[in-house]
Amino acid sequence: MASVRLEHVFKRFGNVDAVSDVNLDIADQEFLVLLGPSGCGKTTTLRMVAGLEELSDGSIFIGDREVSQVAPKDRDIAMVFQNYALYPHMTVYENMAFGLKLRKVPRAEIERRVKEAAEILGLGSLLARKPKELSGGQRQRVALGRAIVREPKAFLMDEPLSNLDAKLRTQTRVELKRLHQRLGATILYVTHDQTEAMTMGTRIVVMRDGVVQQVATPDDVYNRPANQFVATFVGTPAMNLLPGELGQSAGALSFHTYGQQIVLPDVLRAAASGLTGRKLTLGVRPEDVHLSPDFYDQHPDLQMKATVRVIEPMGHENMVYLAIGEETLVARAPNDWHAQLGDTVTCAFDPTRLHAFDPETEQALA
Numbered sequence: 271m272a273s274v275r276l277e278h279v280f281k282r283f284g285n286v287d288a289v290s291d292v293n294l295d296i297a298d299q300e301f302l303v304l305l306g307p308s309g310c311g312k313t314t315t316l317r318m319v320a321g322l323e324e325l326s327d328g329s330i331f332i333g334d335r336e337v338s339q340v341a342p343k344d345r346d347i348a349m350v351f352q353n354y355a356l357y358p359h360m361t362v363y364e365n366m367a368f369g370l371k372l373r374k375v376p377r378a379e380i381e382r383r384v385k386e387a388a389e390i391l392g393l394g395s396l397l398a399r400k401p402k403e404l405s406g407g408q409r410q411r412v413a414l415g416r417a418i419v420r421e422p423k424a425f426l427m428d429e430p431l432s433n434l435d436a437k438l439r440t441q442t443r444v445e446l447k448r449l450h451q452r453l454g455a456t457i458l459y460v461t462h463d464q465t466e467a468m469t470m471g472t473r474i475v476v477m478r479d480g481v482v483q484q485v486a487t488p489d490d491v492y493n494r495p496a497n498q499f500v501a502t503f504v505g506t507p508a509m510n511l512l513p514g515e516l517g518q519s520a521g522a523l524s525f526h527t528y529g530q531q532i533v534l535p536d537v538l539r540a541a542a543s544g545l546t547g548r549k550l551t552l553g554v555r556p557e558d559v560h561l562s563p564d565f566y567d568q569h570p571d572l573q574m575k576a577t578v579r580v581i582e583p584m585g586h587e588n589m590v591y592l593a594i595g596e597e598t599l600v601a602r603a604p605n606d607w608h609a610q611l612g613d614t615v616t617c618a619f620d621p622t623r624l625h626a627f628d629p630e631t632e633q634a635l636a
């Protein structure tokens with residue numbers, strides 16, 4: 271396996287900047303996930319690494335070798351697409367062996383690699399079947415097998431699970447993660463599914479409009495988002511954003527919104543010092559908006575009054591939609607939490623888990 275490096279990579283289609291100044295260092299054996307909404311440039315980035323798309327500017331390295339001008343077949347990487355077209359008239363074995371045959375790999379070596387990949391993927395008993403005799407998940411594993419037998423320097427995967435139903439997707443996600451560990455493979459994986467990114471990635475690259483927003487571990491992307499876009503793209507329901515401004519109350523820095531205020535907790539005080547009177551967007555995740563007296567009685571400085579608009583029972587918990595002024599806040603409440611619609615209730619924010627953003631730049635205050 272090998273590392274993969276992108277340096278100042280650009281791709282323009284006519285006047286569309288599909289990818290702008292992307293710099294990435296993908297370590298050997300890393301599982302790096304490109305995450306972002308439709309059209310943000312994920313596939314284009316992957317295709318440039320594969321050599322299927324020419325760079326408008328910049329360089330790409332696989333290991334120590336610059337490959338920007340190297341033909342796709344000579345880059346020694348394997349790609350798994352969303353549409354993993356298998357050859358319908360070939361067996362599972364032949365599908366996996368085909369690419370190696372074309373490369374004139376000796377027969378015994380082909381057999382060794384296919385058997386080994388089949389073993390890893392649990393396809394051993396299915397080698398004589400045709401694709402139409404397989405389930406969707408099994409077909410997807412054959413497509414992965416085809417990539418594994420190449421023994422490439424790196425794997426590029428473009429939404430390989432998106433054609434599977436929800437249950438199979440979860441199952442295959444776990445298998446892919448195990449596979450990554452077992453192969454010690456370098457994987458560059460594209461998805462718009464934040465759960466896939468959070469569960470599989472050793473690091474996540476969040477992209478928007480061709481521009482990298484943040485490169486960080488799943489934990490950091492979730493807990494220390496670099497800006498409002500990352501903060502609201504990762505996490506369901508999304509992080510709540512409350513517009514307001516900084517003021518002083520009883521000598522302490524405070525956040526004011528719709529006639530209410532909270533004292534700014536320690537985690538934000540340093541970043542916000544000197545900004546009194548400035549506008550600020552406060553970010554708080556649904557699980558950090560607490561509705562139980564046990565919590566809010568302990569945090570009198572962090573309380574707000576809110577009106578209950580909607581309660582969505584989810585079984586194990588309730589999603590509570592609260593109005594504060596013109597904003598709606600979502601809170602995750604235990605499933606035994608009850609209120610009438612229209613009730614005014616008290617909520618309090620977890621002081622260790624608040625975020626603050628500059629409303630103009632949308633960057634996190636740090």
Ligand SMILES: Nc1ncnc2c1ncn2[C@@H]1O[C@H](COP(=O)(O)OP(=O)(O)OP(=O)(O)O)[C@@H](O)[C@H]1O
Nearest residue numbers: 283286288306307308309310311312313314315462
């Ligand atoms: N061959 C092309 N010609 C012109 N524009 C293109 C071409 N390929 C992609 N684009 C544009 O480049 C941008 C990035 O596309 P890309 O396919 O990389 O997005 P993506 O992040 O993979 O999206 P999705 O999640 O929908 O697959 C989009 O605006 C797209 O319309």
Ligand SMILES: [Mg+2]
Nearest residue numbers: 312313314428
């Ligand atoms: Mg795509």
